[in-house]
Amino acid sequence: MIDHKLNTRGIEPQGPIVGIDLGTTNSLIGIYDGGFSIIFANSEGSRLTPSVVSYSEELAPLIGHVAERQALLYPEKTIISVKRLMGQRIGDPQCAGRNHLYGKSGDPLKIKLGDKLVTPEEVSAEILKELKSIAEERLGVSVSRAIITVPAYFNDAQRQATRRAGELAGFCVERIISEPTAAALAYGLDKLKDQSKIAVYDFGGGTFDLSILKLDHGLFEVLSTCGDTNLGGDTMDQALMELLLGKLALKNSLDLKSLTRLHQIVRSAKEELSYNEEIILRLPFLHHRASEEVTLTRRELEDIALPIIERTRSLCLRALADAELEAQDLDEVILVGGATRMPVVRSFVEQLFCKPPNLTQHPDEAVVMGALLQGAILQGNLENLTLLDITPLSLGIETFGGLMNVIIPRNTTIPTKAGELFTNARTDQNKMKITLLQGERELAKDNWKLGELELSFTPARKGEARVGVQFSIDANGILEVLARDITSGEEKIIELAHAIDVSDEAVEAMISDSLEHAFEDRDARLFTEAKLQAEEMLPAVENALRELHSLLSSDMQNALRARMDDVRLALKQEELTSLKKGLQELDQATQGLATLLVEKAMHELD
Template identity: 55%
Template sequence: MNDEIIIGIDLGTTHSLVGVVDSGFPIVLANEKGERLLPSCVTWPVGRDPLVGTEAMRARALAPARTVASIKRFMGRTFADLSIEERSETPYRLVPGSRGEILVALDEKTLVSPEEVSAVILTRLKETAEAALEMPVSRAVVTVPAYFNHSQREATRRAAELAGLTVERILNEPTAAALAYGLDRLGESATVAVYDLGGGTFDLSVLQLREGFFEVIATAGDTRLGGDDLDLALARFLAGELDLGVLSEPEEATLRIRAREAKEALSTEERVVVRLPFFRGESSYEVEITRDRFEKLALPLIERTGPICRRAFAEAAEKGASAVEKLILVGGSTRIPLVRTKLKEWFGLEPDLSQHPDEAVALGAAIQAGMLCGRVRQILLVDVTPLSLGIETFGGLMNVIIPRNSTIPVKAGELFTNAVDGQASMAIRVLQGERELAKDNWLLGEVTVPFTPGPKSSARVGVQFAINRNGILEVLARDTTTGEDHVLEIRDAAVDVEDEAVERMISESIDYAFDDMNERVWTEAKFKSEELLPAVAGALELVGDRLEGDERSTITSAAKRVRELLEAETHDAAALKKANTALDEATQTLAALLVEAAFEG
């Protein structure tokens, strides 16, 4: 038995992979069927053990409520943090747990946590590795999006533990991709950026590579942006084109699957026909979609990555990095031609496509694993923390203690004292994020600093906030009078949710009454209409004369439709939402003209 081996795992939103370093080279391991990509999907057939991967994918349309895909989006988050859209977008049902955490309700009685779902996937990867290597495996490097916060990383670690794996390192995905890129370019020195657009998350990291020394300078991202969103946008568009009305759960799941296939095909084809045989009873449907049309739908989502890149580039430059020379693309969604053209247009860089979009992160994880067990020696790696860490101060502000993009591991201390006579302890709320107000940031939890009771201002407790190499926070308190150190527990942020409130939230989410849902969607759509209509009027006044052909009339009729629905007696939420989307799309050129005009002045 060889205890020394460490495997590298890419636990992705849509796919997961496992790799290892063999004779100095990182490789991705295949399962007994020869598959290297394991779909990150788990299904629980009634009364049987869960099925994973391709088998589970087949169950999506048959048993949507018991089949869980893209669980990564919910790792380490609280139910309260989910938007209404997010709560209703999954084919499976999300409910809050007793601590306010997110749970999946497979049926009325069976609840599973995101960690448990991920653990099933990780267990399968562990088995794949054990079969391929013909030895037991118990240690792993697991990758996460660079922009994951402390809680999301902790959840990932717990999932691996449930799968019987000790996590030797949580590695950032773009950093892993950079390792894969840099392994056979160790002699070179360059500033590179990794653009990682996966199934559910987007990351951009800027690194300096200097003769085997890999240093991350800046990182930025969005943990809720990826290929899944494109599938959803396309599925909604198709439903609208086909006038399908309200979709049942299996219909929704089927449509989503076909949308994803169409999206993938459109990366190489100019047009595809989406076929939905026996979609609704005996009825079959068919609709053609062109790449051009798909790109119109994808553009707003892809454009969200632009400012994130610019921000990371600016921060890297501020920290003294030279201009980015290489823009390395990884993640399945970077296969979309529009991503590549947009990047070229924005940054004037020819994207580097040398890395396998699906495998680079797993290979990097394998390299890091190899570094940790001595199989790879010529590399040094230093990463950063993606988010500023701070504490809530008087007045609800966030006081930054460790700024984002600090090299990790890192620690910083603060001194606390008792504000009143005899005070025995003080609660500190620990936050992550970049906003000034505490409430706009992630609340990681609370720690209680103990005081030796005495007169006001007599206690002196130094609190150390340390972010380890995994990006996970540890809080230590040192009593300066006794010199004693001890670890402070970071208690769940959601403990203060009252039981009754949780009960109510559960019942609300389970029997989401149709009317209630309609009203919620209406309110949200109305809000959007009220923002759009005056914006359209304002924009037309400013740059309307620059519109060509019938663009103006398309816009005005789309606006008219929104206004009619808004003023109608019955609230047709679905129609208003659809009209908003149409207006939103009709005004894309207008928005571009406005931006153009702003830079002319």
């Protein structure tokens, strides 16, 4: 591994700095040279290299299009969307529904591919190595310095893992920058004279980010950012898969090979539906069945996609509130990321921000363009451009009572530092443990645990030994901790025992909880669930009927009462099937009521 410290202005590796977009679905590499931005094409002539890696026993791993084809033959040795696993532990939400994972809950994550056991960083490093060789082939010189982009909402562990992947691939990682910020840089390059406020709506393969920036004569200042590192085109693929499996009556009966094939079909179907209203999918010989055809309409896709897209609403509003802006204050809303090709996403953004989105940026290429521009800035080739980024998540420590005490609030301009003074709680206490957290929740346990720090005190009476701790977040958004013993004046950099490297009892407990449930009698549990739902639903409908009494025809009221009687009867007879059916019908019959209630409340209070 290359050992170096970022941002040191001493001896640095020589040569050009390339920009890399290490994406969930596709990755790109490019360079800024002689006033031009160039994105390199791979050996298949494509600027997009699929982020897919296929391992084999004898040969070196295969990457990109060729690995995508291998996925159909050897799904058990091929991995997609590895970016989602970066910086994760077994049992984290991102692991749900993933194949190939290996290890105890709470352990650093390992991926089992054939007979190989690899880490997410190692897989990412294979993709980066491939990109490196594409650039070297095109440039004719060796390339060892890189800017790598990450989702704005990546936490410290995810950023560290990305940097480690870069180092494993033989890069000196000059900077980790946020994807929406990079896209803003690409957008703003030819608008250096301007003064404006923009939002970047970045909806990619696996992650969503919204960043708000102020552009002011070459100074690009990020005001706020909000996002979800587990929300993207992938999420829609999964939902679409389920719809298709339902249509084919194939639920739970497909092997890995057929599933992989279906996934690829679903992905291209989703893409085609951005341009066609309806398509016919030809499904060849899934699960030993004859080939068949299924029709899929844009409407069906949108019904699935809308609730997923809707999840970005609160994140956008949060970012606006943090920037102390209203939607009307923005001059442009720039779309990037593959998922923003969908017409339904575009109309959602238009409605949310009250203006048509700006489509001037290439959805797949804007991010790498920004990365290579940042490379040019660091090399002194773009002197009139400065990027001021922020840390997306609050950094804090756990205090007595399990609360989070914020030390560096979210949306603070980086690089930044903050200090905190710790004293011994009893005489001759020689050690103190501090838990570092990242996140916005009040309770410590709801935030991401970065790791633990151990401070040592020189022997002294209670309250007299003092250690000052300085937390710095560098320009990469990565944390460094320095402790200074006030009594002795001694300073040292503390290594954070990364939470990712230690097992977490809480996660383990969560997993075993869910296992216990699996052994319960399934039908009994289902009935209890349905019963609870009925007990919640019946009084709610009664209340709604009372509220809306004057607005509903007596026929309608009677119909609703009849549905309620059905549910009550099924409850009495303890009949699961009819209870579920009754609840479903009641739910359907009352759907209009919810809308009516909201309208009535709004009207009354207007």
